[in-house]
Amino acid sequence: MRRKKMSERKKMSEHINNQTKRKEDLKRLLRQLHEGQTVDQVKGEFAALLEDVGAMDIASIEQELVEEGMPVGEIKRLCDVHVAVFRESLETQEKPDTVPGHPVYTFLAENGAAGRVLDTLEEAIGASEWEQAGERLRELRQYELHYVRKENILFPFLEKHNFSGPTAVMWAIHDDVRAGWKELDELLAGDPDKESVAEVFDPLATAIREMFYKEENILYPTALEKLSGEEWWQIRHTWIPARSRHRRSIVS
Template sequence: MFMNRIDSLVELLQKLNSGDISPELRQEALTMVQNVDPLELSLAEQKLIENGTKPEDLRHLCDIHMEVLKDELDRLKLGLTPDHVLTTLIDEHEEINKRLHILEGINNEIQKLESYDENNDIFAKLHSTAVEIIGAEPHHKREEDVLFPELEKRGVTGPTRVMRMEHDMLRAKKHEIKKLAEEVQNMNFTEFKTQLDEAAKFLIFNLRDHIYKENHILYPSSVQTLKEENLWTEMKEACDKIGYCSFTPGK
């Protein structure tokens, strides 16, 4: 029965990925995902990858199921201790999202300017915000070196492959924004604005999307999958050795 549900979900995801989403298909998707838990969704995505779907094609595959997950994160946190590995990761996501909001405002302000002015502190704010967003690296390292391997040991490999790929993509875009902030005085300002607008909008959209999927799919799947006694305690010790971000609450 369990695998039949996975197969049905795989078929639904393939239909959604076709790009032609009718009202009937949308309703079918909503009805199905109301009865699908995060682990099943992860396994369905994994099966699609094994069948030849490229991981990058899954990044925006199933926005529909997000509609029924809006309150799931609060319920997940209620079941975790304040110092749990996942509690810290979720709290860091909130801080990263705050900085993405700041970056969005900075970009909007810069797009209204006609020329570079060294006395305008908006360019210093752009650089410092890019540095803070890059400063999330310990967050990603704890996921990649502690959380993901434990899932992969237990056969959950598809979602972690997608998340690793997105980390690499997002990492490059963060550094691109920082470099633009450092080179603005040497660039054609129109070209600078164009490059910044493209990079900032790409990072903001894709990092928000990435965070949402981790919060609502990967982390709940982790709770369901990693049930061995003392495992989370050992993982917390490994995370402590890696370290935390400058903005990590309570650290």
């Protein structure tokens, strides 16, 4: 019995050491990307490390990079590259499973609704229907409430669990999207040419869609693992008054 327990402890210790080494190797490769290497240059080594890497691992790696001195702006700059590197591994994990009334269920529903509005905005822009595009953009900007609730309600709970780095990166991307909405709104109010609109809309649409992916594959799975049922109850009952102070949600 004693030998069995010692063997189990040894296996556990080896597993922890292997996990730690893999995380350090992944951080090293991410630093190489930030120093200018391409995904193709490090792809082979990444492939050997990505087995069973999940949302919590990715969030933890980004958090540690921030704690070790990498600026949030630098992580934001290559955030989409990080996701591209980990995408294959993320696709294999289970998607968040919640019930109506749970905050994550509502967040996911808002993403679905915003995605549909974004598609109609894209169609209007493709047809150079500027008035219709302006209407769709105003509808899409109701999605602002989604970002506000993430920033002011969900993020503070996550930060209590040492999850401040990834939330800071997401908040910075929210601000980029807000700036893009404003710029596109001003452009559509005039008589723009299609090329000028595309220069603003294309990166904006990409940022919004990539945020959908980051939320659904990294943020929410991590939040569901980190936060307790009591904390989710508090989140749910905190955002009800917050909602009343803003325009109606696009899923209402």
